[in-house]
Amino acid sequence: MKQILLITDGCSNVGMSPIVAAAHAKSEGIAVNVVGVVDHGELGEYGASEIHEIARAGGGLSRLVQAKELAQTVQMMTRKTVVQTIQLAVQRELQSVLGNDSIEALPPEKRGEVVKVMDELTETSGLQVALLIDASASMRPKLASVEEAIHDLMLSLQARAGKSEIAVFHFPGSKQEDCVLSLDWTTHLKGVPSIFPKLHMSGTTPTGPALMKVVEHFIESSSQRKEMDGMIGDDVI
Amino acid sequence: MTTSFKLPLKKGSVIVGKWKHGHYRVERLLGEGANGKVILVSKDWQWYALKIGQDAVDLQSEINALKALASTSMARDSYLKDVDDWVTPQGKELPFYTMRYVKGLDMSAYLTQHGEDWFPLLGLNLLRSLGELHQAGWIFGDLKLENIIVGQYGDVELIDFGGATQIGKGVKQFTEIYDRGYWNCGSRTADAQYDLFSFAVLCLQLFAPRKLHQLSKELLPQNRSIEELMELAKETPQLAPYLKWLEQAFSGSFKHGKEAASAWRMLAHQRRSLAKSKKTPRWLKVMIAISLISLGISASLYVLDYAGLLK
Structure with missing residues (x-):
């Protein structure tokens, strides 16, 4: 399962629309979740609706929260999205087998059996979460909370039975790049002292192009994996 | 993430199970958990706590846990009573389950x-x-x-x-x-x-x-x-x-x-016996001290006496 989690506090203002980019992600089988940090209310109505739109296009969830609620929110959203992804897959199966369109249509006993299988899958399937962090100037005071949330997420993911990996990106980069990889796929944060060392923060918010970069990274790393798998087997990765 | 949703629930309204047709009369809201609301209901002059959720999967997952526990030693008096769905007057289907109602305080x-x-x-x-x-x-x-x-x-x-x-x-x-x-x-x-x-x-x-x-x-x-x-x-x-x-x-x-x-x-029991035994040593200590002193006196007297005898 693949997810992107975007944490931002404002509207995109450069490049392609983030809603289009999120739809691209969805077509690649990547769910896009969005958290809007609203500490000083600079998000505005337009920003809030953009956040909800991005998540809708990306088949994920959106929430507007205070910086201090970030850890709890990020952790819950990721879990919720895993459940939803599995629910969708199970629903598709049910439809082809039984002609039922939803789990709710099953009588409680049967539902119990189906949910047992879903819970098992939720625990055991592999999961990749790419965090995309808005590092524009207004986010600076919130980055400590963002780091805490990332550590907290890792802790929750490590408790899963299935393999869980995270990667962290931030945008924009100091040299006008749309998006910079701060931490590549990893299963732990041991020995990572700080995810965002000395960021050069600029004013632009190229959310759309940054999202596209992350989608491309997903595609690249999965094709690399396939090559590697062919060569040495998967436990090396 | 607390799922907050409005329910058309007033005291006296009735929740009917879609599958097993149980009738539950609503008394009042007891509380709100992460997966839904808990309502005090009555059926056949008996109180129950009824948990109603919005997400069938989340609630079912909880019910599965309760069922697994019911088959173990926890089942003194089965906690889980009924599992069903309720079709609201607005046509929305909401899953619910009922449990034993325990009256008490936090x-x-x-x-x-x-x-x-x-x-x-x-x-x-x-x-x-x-x-x-x-x-x-x-x-x-x-x-x-x-x-x-x-x-x-x-x-x-x-x-x-x-x-x-x-x-x-x-x-x-x-x-x-x-x-x-x-x-x-x-x-x-x-x-x-x-x-x-x-x-x-x-x-x-x-x-x-x-x-x-x-x-x-x-x-x-x-x-x-x-x-x-x-x-x-x-x-x-x-x-x-x-x-x-x-x-x-x-x-x-x-x-x-x-x-x-x-x-x-x-600890709970030791504390009580400790509290008791703390008082005892005080007079015991005094007694021991007195007996030690008297022993010392009699011993020195004896030694003195012995020395005198030697003379």
Whole structure:
């Protein structure tokens, strides 16, 4: 399962629309979740609706929260999205087998059996979460909370039975790049002292192009994996 | 994420099960958990707590946990009564289940009303319930003040099994301040020690709620630690007899709920006998001192006498 989690506090203002980019992600089988940090209310109505739109296009969830609620929110959203992804897959199966369109249509006993299988899958399937962090100037005071949330997420993911990996990106980069990889796929944060060392923060918010970069990274790393798998087997990765 | 949703529920309205056709009369709202609302209902002159959710999968997952527990030793009086769906007048289908209704107070209110003397017993009863769960291969997960009801004479009942998780899996639902991971004291993998950690935080929550809240607010995430929690425990006079026990619970050194319960029990009883035996040594010491002195006097007299005799 693949997810992107975007944490931002404002509207995109450069490049392609983030809603289009999120739809691209969805077509690649990547769910896009969005958290809007609203500490000083600079998000505005337009920003809030953009956040909800991005998540809708990306088949994920959106929430507007205070910086201090970030850890709890990020952790819950990721879990919720895993459940939803599995629910969708199970629903598709049910439809082809039984002609039922939803789990709710099953009588409680049967539902119990189906949910047992879903819970098992939720625990055991592999999961990749790419965090995309808005590092524009207004986010600076919130980055400590963002780091805490990332550590907290890792802790929750490590408790899963299935393999869980995270990667962290931030945008924009100091040299006008749309998006910079701060931490590549990893299963732990041991020995990572700080995810965002000395960021050069600029004013632009190229959310759309940054999202596209992350989608491309997903595609690249999965094709690399396939090559590697062919060569040495998967436990090396 | 608390799912908040409006329900057309007034006192006297009736919830009818779609599959089994049970009729439940609504009395009042009891509370709100992460997965839904809990309502007090009546059916055939009997009270029940009815939990109604919005998400069939989330609620079903909770029901599965309850069913698994019902087939183990926890089934003194089956907790889970009925599982069904309700079609609201607006045509929305909402899943629900009913449970035994336990009338009572939360621990904090109970101690205020009945006195802190009850604390050791409440703790013991709670630890025993947790121990039974652990033996069945489950943990409660989201142990907190809101999820415990104290009935008559210190009877403790766990409610809201939304966080119940099989040992070895990732804890399903938790509350930050009670969470081992939040305090940098270990993983979020379900094990007996996870519940015992939350129990220890619960003790602080009972006697120093404000200081605990402040501590979690003021400390930097990386500085949350056992030491900070223990520091707070040491400042709390009611917890003085339990300091060693708390340290063991925080550091995860009890093997399972049962061991923790028996250690707690020892303390609860020892404390009473210690309080008694503390008085005894005082007069005993005096007696011993007197007898020692008189022995000394008689011995020296004897020696003197002996020496005199020698002369």
